Amino acid sequence: MEFRKAKESDIDSIMNIIKQAQDYFKEAGIDQWQNNYPNIETIKNDIEKGYGYVLVNDGEVVGTVAVSFDGERTYENIYEGNWISNLDYAVVHRLAIDNRYKGQGLASVIMKSIEEMCLKRNVHSIRIDTHQDNKSMQRLIEKNGFKYCGIIYLADTSKRLAYEKLI
Secondary structure, three states: OEEEEOOHHHHHHHHHHHHHHHHHHHHHOOOOOOOOOOOHHHHHHHHHHOOEEEEEEOOEEEEEEEEEOOOOHHHOOOEOOOOOOOOOOEEEEEEEEOHHHOOOOHHHHHHHHHHHHHHHOOOOEEEEEEOOOOHHHHHHHHHOOOEEEEEEEOOOOOEEEEEEEEO
């Protein structure tokens, strides 16, 4: 397994994984990643800004994530709780695993890789948010040591559960 920055040549594989996740959410009645988000422009932007990462197994992209160290405007206000720290933090977005590889712990492999990346940058906080109906992501987040902090609202006013982990 290799965790590395995404390249333009990875876009088709990333979009395939994103489409699988969008279909899953739609079938499960979860109003997340619908309405053409994330789209190819989002993924291209992640790659251009250096936020896009992939998990590769035997030359095949099996997972995708965006990691930013630039802060997150929607995290400036948190409701019904508080962030654990005021430290510089990494933000995790758009984490998804290829359907053929689900249940193998690969999302946790990605999370551990993000932690290692943070420590190399001397960043000791990671923040993430998810839809209140996305129970599988909530389990993953909590299994990986994140603590629930409160509620944030996206730019489109969608409500999300917010988590932070100190490393």
